[in-house]
Every structure is written in C-alpha cells, then in structure tokens.
Amino acid sequence: MEQLRYLLGVLTLIAVGIGGWFVFRLLTEEQLSDRFHVTVRFGEAHGLRIGADVRYRGVRVGEVLEVAIADDDSNRVGVRLAIDPRHVPAHDSRFWIVAPRFEGLTDGATGLDTLVRDPYVAYYTPTRSGPELGPNSVVIGDERPFVDPTDAGLEPERHGDLRMTLHAHETYGLSVGDQVRFRGICVGDVRSVDLSKDGDHVVIALRITQRHRNTVTDASAFWVARPRLSGALMSGLSIDDLEAMLSPYVGYRTEPGRGVPVADGHRAIASDAKPAVDEPSIQVAALEAPVDPIDVAVDGLQLVEVVYEAVEQDWWTPNDRASRHSSGVLFIDADGRYVVATVRTGCDAAFFMRDVFSGAPDIISESWSVAIPGGAVVRAGRSWIASDKTDLALLVLEQPPRDLPFTEPSRFDFGDEPEGEWTIRTWETEARPFDPKAPGPVDENRRGAVVMRGGRIVGLLGQVDGVTQEPVVVPLQRLPVELRPGS
Amino acid sequence: MSSDSRPAITFERFGIGFSTPTGERVILESVDLSVEAGKLYLLIGESGSGKSTILRLIAGLWDTREPLPRMRGKARVLGESVRGSYPETLRGRVQAVLQDEGLLDELSPRANVELGLQRAGRSKRLALGLLSQAGLDQPPANVAELSGGMRKRLAVARAMAGDPAVLVFDEPTAGLDGDSAREIAELIRSTQRSAGSARTTIVITHDLAAFEGLADSVLQLDHRQRTLRLRNPDDPVEDGDESTRGVEPAPADSEVGLHGVRRFLLSFAALATTVGEAFTRAIPVYPAIVIRAIGRYTLEPVFFIVVGCATVGGLATFFALRNNPLEGAFVASVLTGSGKVLVSVLIPLLAGFFFTARVAAGAAARLGTMKRTSQVAALRVIGIRPADYLLVPMVWACVIAMPVATFCGLVMMSVFSCGAAILVAGSTPLGWARAFFAEVDVSDLRFVLSKTVLSGLLIAIQTYHLAMGPKRSGRDVGQSVNSAIVLGIYTVLAVHAVLTLLQFG
Numbered sequence: 005m006e007q008l009r010y011l012l013g014v015l016t017l018i019a020v021g022i023g024g025w026f027v028f029r030l031l032t033e034e035q036l037s038d039r040f041h042v043t044v045r046f047g048e049a050h051g052l053r054i055g056a057d058v059r060y061r062g063v064r065v066g067e068v069l070e071v072a073i074a075d076d077d078s079n080r081v082g083v084r085l086a087i088d089p090r091h092v093p094a095h096d097s098r099f100w101i102v103a104p105r106f107e108g109l110t111d112g113a114t115g116l117d118t119l120v121r122d123p124y125v126a127y128y129t130p131t132r133s134g135p136e137l138g139p140n141s142v143v144i145g146d147e148r149p150f151v152d153p154t155d156a157g158l159e160p161e162r163h164g165d166l167r168m169t170l171h172a173h174e175t176y177g178l179s180v181g182d183q184v185r186f187r188g189i190c191v192g193d194v195r196s197v198d199l200s201k202d203g204d205h206v207v208i209a210l211r212i213t214q215r216h217r218n219t220v221t222d223a224s225a226f227w228v229a230r231p232r233l234s235g236a237l238m239s240g241l242s243i244d245d246l247e248a249m250l251s252p253y254v255g256y257r258t259e260p261g262r263g264v265p266v267a268d269g270h271r272a273i274a275s276d277a278k279p280a281v282d283e284p285s286i287q288v289a290a291l292e293a294p295v296d297p298i299d300v301a302v303d304g305l306q307l308v309e310v311v312y313e314a315v316e317q318d319w320w321t322p323n324d325r326a327s328r329h330s331s332g333v334l335f336i337d338a339d340g341r342y343v344v345a346t347v348r349t350g351c352d353a354a355f356f357m358r359d360v361f362s363g364a365p366d367i368i369s370e371s372w373s374v375a376i377p378g379g380a381v382v383r384a385g386r387s388w389i390a391s392d393k394t395d396l397a398l399l400v401l402e403q404p405p406r407d408l409p410f411t412e413p414s415r416f417d418f419g420d421e422p423e424g425e426w427t428i429r430t431w432e433t434e435a436r437p438f439d440p441k442a443p444g445p446v447d448e449n450r451r452g453a454v455v456m457r458g459g460r461i462v463g464l465l466g467q468v469d470g471v472t473q474e475p476v477v478v479p480l481q482r483l484p485v486e487l488r489p490g491s
Numbered sequence: 492m493s494s495d496s497r498p499a500i501t502f503e504r505f506g507i508g509f510s511t512p513t514g515e516r517v518i519l520e521s522v523d524l525s526v527e528a529g530k531l532y533l534l535i536g537e538s539g540s541g542k543s544t545i546l547r548l549i550a551g552l553w554d555t556r557e558p559l560p561r562m563r564g565k566a567r568v569l570g571e572s573v574r575g576s577y578p579e580t581l582r583g584r585v586q587a588v589l590q591d592e593g594l595l596d597e598l599s600p601r602a603n604v605e606l607g608l609q610r611a612g613r614s615k616r617l618a619l620g621l622l623s624q625a626g627l628d629q630p631p632a633n634v635a636e637l638s639g640g641m642r643k644r645l646a647v648a649r650a651m652a653g654d655p656a657v658l659v660f661d662e663p664t665a666g667l668d669g670d671s672a673r674e675i676a677e678l679i680r681s682t683q684r685s686a687g688s689a690r691t692t693i694v695i696t697h698d699l700a701a702f703e704g705l706a707d708s709v710l711q712l713d714h715r716q717r718t719l720r721l722r723n724p725d726d727p728v729e730d731g732d733e734s735t736r737g738v739e740p741a742p743a744d745s746e747v748g749l750h751g752v753r754r755f756l757l758s759f760a761a762l763a764t765t766v767g768e769a770f771t772r773a774i775p776v777y778p779a780i781v782i783r784a785i786g787r788y789t790l791e792p793v794f795f796i797v798v799g800c801a802t803v804g805g806l807a808t809f810f811a812l813r814n815n816p817l818e819g820a821f822v823a824s825v826l827t828g829s830g831k832v833l834v835s836v837l838i839p840l841l842a843g844f845f846f847t848a849r850v851a852a853g854a855a856a857r858l859g860t861m862k863r864t865s866q867v868a869a870l871r872v873i874g875i876r877p878a879d880y881l882l883v884p885m886v887w888a889c890v891i892a893m894p895v896a897t898f899c900g901l902v903m904m905s906v907f908s909c910g911a912a913i914l915v916a917g918s919t920p921l922g923w924a925r926a927f928f929a930e931v932d933v934s935d936l937r938f939v940l941s942k943t944v945l946s947g948l949l950i951a952i953q954t955y956h957l958a959m960g961p962k963r964s965g966r967d968v969g970q971s972v973n974s975a976i977v978l979g980i981y982t983v984l985a986v987h988a989v990l991t992l993l994q995f996g
Contacts, residue, residue: 009555013756016763030989 035354076371134486162340164214330452395466413490424458529688536712552775553575583874608653804904830927847979855975858958893947
C-alpha cells in the first residue's frame, strides 16, 4: 500500500514536470515555431519594428521577428518573418515594406496608413505562382511597393526595368497600358498618365524592359504617336501612323552611337510628331555580327562559382563552420530575375550537415555569393530548394550588374532522352567527356558541375542525398516548370 | 453492538518500528496480546516509548505525508486488520479523544456534538443529553470560552455521540488539577460502565493516581523490552520505571520518518490525492458549509478588489487620456485600447492577486491551525473526511467567489474609468461606453471566466495541500501561509499568462 503511495508521488512528479514543460513551451513562443519562417533582405528598413504585421493582400498573416543588419553584408537589412503556414509565399512572391512614400507626381503617395501606424511588411503572390518557398529561405525584397498588375492589367515591373517619365503637351488619347515602341518593337508600356503639378503639360510614366533599356540614351527622341495628315493638294496627301488611330503608343528613336544610357527616373520631353529623320542604311557589317551580342554569353552558356558559408550552433561543442564552393548555371527566370541553379550540397547546410548528437542542425547564419567569371561577385539569396531529398536549389542574385550575360534557354534540355555525347563542365574548366555510369567523385572542383548531352544541359553533378557522398547526376527535370528558364 | 466475547484488539507476533535516518527504531517486537472487550484499560509507559504510535495504530491516524511505520505480524481492531491502510468501516466505531481535544472551534460546543451525532446517523436532539451526561449542562456559546476540564468533557461528549465500540483517550487528565483530573477519570469510568460490554476504553496516561481503583486492567508498554503486556492494576508500578532509569530516552514519535526523498514523494502523492478528491467528491456532503464558504470567500476580498480595481481603472484612463501624444485626437482609440486591456487582462489579474492575498492566506492560516490543533485528526476520528468538510467547500467557494469578485472589480473599474473620461476628455457616459467596450466581446468574457475559475480551483487545491502538511509548530503554520500567498500569486500569474497567450498569441 505504501509503495503505491510512493508510486503515486513519482507519477505526480512526472505529471507536474510534463505540465511545467508544456507551459514553458507555450510561454517561450514555441507555438510560433509552427509558423513559416523566411528572411527578406532590404536596402532600408523604413522604421520597421519587431512585432510589426506581415500582410498578404492587406490581411495580417504573420509578424516580424527580427530586424537586423545582415551578418554577411552591412549594406542590407535582414528582416525575419513568421508567417501563417496556410499562406506560405511562393518563390516568385514579392516582398516590400509599406511605409509612407511619395513616389512623385505620377505615382502619387503610398503607404499613407502607416502615418498613423507602424510600417509593416507586405507581400504579393501572383495567382499563377510557382512552388512554395522552402522554410528559412532568404529572399530579396523590393525597395518599392509592388503594384498588383491585375488591378490595371499591367505587366509586373521587374528588377532592372527602366522607369522614366515623359512630358508632353497632351495625352493624345494615350492611356495606361499602352505600348512603348522602339523601331516598331514593343519594348515597354505606359504605367500612368497624369496632369503635371502646374497643369501646363501631362506627365507620362514609362517602363522599358530591362532587355531593351540600353536603347534609351540621353539623346533619344520621344514622341506620342498619333495619325497625322501631311502634304498638300498638289503633292498628294499622306497619313502617317494610321495604326495609332486604333491604339496610341509612345515611340522613340535613338541615333546609333549618340548619347549614354540613362538611369531610372530619367525625364524626357515628347514631341508632338515623329521626327522626320532619314534613317541611314543598315551597315553591311550588321549582317555578319551576332544578332544580340550583349546579353548572352559567347557560347550561350554562363556558369558561375557559388560560394557558401554557414555556421551551425552546437550546445556543448564549439560551433561548426561550413564553407563550400560549387558550380552553378546562371539564367533568367520568367520574372526576369537572375537565378543560379546549383546543388543543395553547395548552398544549404541544413541539408548536408549533421548535428553532433545526430539531430537536425541548428544553422544560425548563412551567406551566399556568386562569382561571375570576369571578376564580379554578387550576393545572392536562396529562393527555392527541392522539397524532397533531391540535391537541387535555386539562388537569386541580389543586385546583378547590368547586362550580365546569362545562359540561353535553348541550352537547357528538360526532355527525357536527349541524344549526343555526354560532357561535364564547371565554372572554370572546359567541357570534358563524361560517363554517367561512372560519374567520379563529387569534390570542391566538381560539385554542381553542369552535365550536358549533345551540348545541352540536362543536369548537375550532385549527391544522392545530403549525407551520402555517392555521386549522381541530378536531372534538371526536377526543376518545377514555373522556375525553368524562359518559361 | 459488538457485545460478543470477541476481543477488541489482538496482536499476533506483532512488531512495529520506524526507519529513521540513524537506523531502525523498534517500538514493539513479536507481541502476542488479546485485549478483552468491555473493560477499561490504562496504557502506561514512559515518555516516548510509543504510546501515541499505538493510539495512531488503533484509531488510524497515520499522516499520509509521513512514511508508514514498518509492521510485522498481525494487528486487529474489532476483528479487522489495521496493518497497512486503515479500514474505513472502523471509522466512527473506533473513537479517540486526543490530548488537545481537536474541538472544532468554528462551531459551538453543541454543534460539535451534533456533528458527531449526524455522522453516526443519530438524532441531533441527543446532543443536550450527551452534554449533560458529560457534566456540561449549560455549555457556553463558543468553544473558546471553555476551560481545560470543560474541553475534555465536551470531547468526551462528542466521542460518545458516535457510540464507539473502542474509545481511546490520550492523556485525558494532562494539565488538570487533582480534583478535576479525578472528575474526568470518573466520567470516563461512568461512560464505560453505562456502555457495559459494548465498549472497550483505553486510557493513555501517566496519572495513575487519578485512575486509582477505576481501571479493570493495565497495559504496560516496555520500551526497553519492546513489549506490551497486561498486568493487574494493583501491581506495583515502580519497577518498570526504575529499570529504565538511566536509559537514554526514546525519541518522540513526531521526530521520526521526516527524512529524505520518501517524504518528498509522499507529499506529491498527497497532492495527487487532493486533486483527485477535489473532483471525485465534488458533490457537497455538507451543502450548508459550502454555501457559508462561498459567502465568506466572496465578501472577504470583495472590498479590496473593488477599491483596487477602481483605482487602477480610474488612473489608467486618466493618464491614458491626459498623456495622449496627439492632444485631443483619437480619444475613442485611447479608450478602446484601455478598455480592452483593462477588461481582458489587467483587472482579472489584479482581482486574482487580491483574492489570493486575502482568501488563500486566510484559508491557509485557518486550515493550518486546524491541522496543528488536531481538529483535522478529530474529524477523521469522528468519521468525517477532511476533503468533504474542508476541501470541497473551499473549492466551490474559490471557483464561484473568484469570478464574482472579479466581476465586481470590473464593474467598479468601469465606473471610475467613465468618471475619469468625463473629467479629462469631457466624454459622455454613452460615448465612453461605446469606445471603451468597442473591442470587448463575448470571447473576452469567456476567457476572463476561464481564468478566474481555473485560478480559483488551483488556489483552493494548493492552499489546502499546503495547510494539510505536517504542522508541528506555529512556525509551520506561518510558513504554509507564506507559501500559500507566494504560490497563489504565481499560480494566478501563470494561469493568466497562459490563457492570455492562448487568446491573443
């Protein structure tokens, strides 16, 4: 009987212990660990505070856990967010800080609600979005509020696009969404049309796509296209720009070799009519030169070196540091962002490290940079990891240099069985013959190397999983369709 | 009526002892004894020889927080084994008049006797007769007014109310002068005689003179030889005492078994038992006591609570409006924020603190004193579960009084907050109410109710548990009062923190 009382005492003690532990967990924000964590990097925090809202389409879905200067880059602010797992952002979600801003006459003021409340983080996920972000991803946020393009039926503005304003006497029927044309090719669109402050002209905001922004120089001449009758009875009548009757557009002309490319915020005056210029004949040499020699690497392939560093926290032993170098392939995704496809064993310590006590590693800091052959080193964030154990990940470049060459979409092959010779290539070596049945070791020199067949990229050299160092060709077919180049 | 020739108490090769930090302390070893029913026995032995242990064995007064003594062989009372857990069927049939009587001092002397009658299923009208029989024809209204001798008489009357088959007295003449002692001894003899063979009376005493010529037999407890034997009351007594002279006195019973992890575990077992009893015996056996407790626990703290809440509500609103950085603007927003935090968090927390400081401290002091003065043991002897008489009324009282008192605090806080808003911002009562309660909804009230009910329940259980621990001195009682306040406040904090987190986290 008395033994039973001791047993009851022990059981009560255990029950009290378990109860106390649950209360402790509850009180030490353990419940927050169910939330989805993501770090977004911004150039400026705009007074954002810990505990501020994270909003999706205006609805609070999470909170800001931490605002701090990034460990590995003192020019950036890392904002750590905890988001309701039902609203996990996608890899193409856009993050920005909502704070009071005056964007100029044309864009008006935004974030006025934060005059009377704290700034908050908002994000936008397109309706047809890509796969969800992996937990603890580091992504790059937008410095300006992202405008939901579905509201005005506009294309989303992308990183690197030229934003400029045009000043004209009147709109000539121009409206938001109309085209901007260069030599007849659509290179951008009209974002807003508004009366100037003093009312003596109109201000037209333009967006020129990143691909074509170098066609605008400080010597470019702009006009608002409208039908125009010219000539006299004697010489006969001619109607210019008849097409503009149906849909007005903005045109410009840049004399070859004149002027320098302009920066964002460029202002230009639009003339009322297309300048009458006699175009010089096309140089014969153009027939021989590559069609577009600026944007694409010489052989259409841009391999880069991915440099990764991480610190894993150990409770009882000194912290472990990981430093890896690997190859990756640089391309432009559907959103116009510079993306590097590489292996997880080269950019995700949680994948390849193991805790001393064989638990999940506790990664406390990570940094990624991408070295581009030729010297430039660009910081990057990890935007996607394969959800299974596939050794595949994507990094997004934070501030890519203008006109950075990238791999042509045609150099990728997502088909099942391409034909041709197998070759392997890293960021620093030329293509060498490769036997997929005997891939050889995965080391610092070959990790993430591009495996090609018939000259087209089919996969990367990676590992079977994070810990087994057995080499395997990770097929790029595992990349979700939305994330593939040029999709 | 157990008037058969069956012996009242039998020991067969019975041994009993305690394990102490310094080793085993044996009281009896291999005792074979049969105590015949229907007689008056004196149980004698030197101090610390184990007389009280034998009383606790016969009456089942082991403290559940102390390790049980080690026992061997067989020990039976009225034919039932008292080794291990005490049989509930013996409760009431075996009564004891303890050395400090254990009179319930919150009841009148008559009510004390009536409680015993009620437990035994007898008519309360017998109370006056029993008191008169014990020599208390006109008892005073309060137990506190009784003299030492009268207290003994009242204890006898209450013990008689249960019509016990075995009645044990622990030092009934201690502290009385010779005449009074003789009167009590004669009263005991007369009660034994009136019951005849239906009752066996055992008197633990040192005062052989008072009982001279009254006892039928003597039970001699020999500490040196660890035996208990019967002898004739007329035999000379000295030899036993002479032989033990010079021997180191045995430690007192209360000093044994206090050591180590075992006691710690038993304390947690007792906590589990208390929690279990709070729920399994929740239906009140004594509704009148429950209702009285609810009234007392509500009225005692409510004054402090309303004053405290009125002060906090008035000051919070006053300073919130007064120090509004956007002078004059957003008065409604300031009031809405103040209203939400005051109603759903601050006032319930404050009321919980006041309630704990007032009620838990009072209850711990009262129950601790009852434990210290053997009133709790007396309840068990009468056959009343302390859980029914003390715990359940306290649980009901705390669970009901805490929300009621908190509600009173909320009302008073609202009145003073409204006053402050009128004073500082020139609000109207209606405007104040609209803004102040704009964000307060049913879910807030539900959470306030949950917080107060849960903290009330926990405070009742932990205060009872602390008060029922071993109480050897006034210092122990004082410590249990301190612990009840400190732990109670932590409990209120924890309950509020967890539920607030659940609500808003």
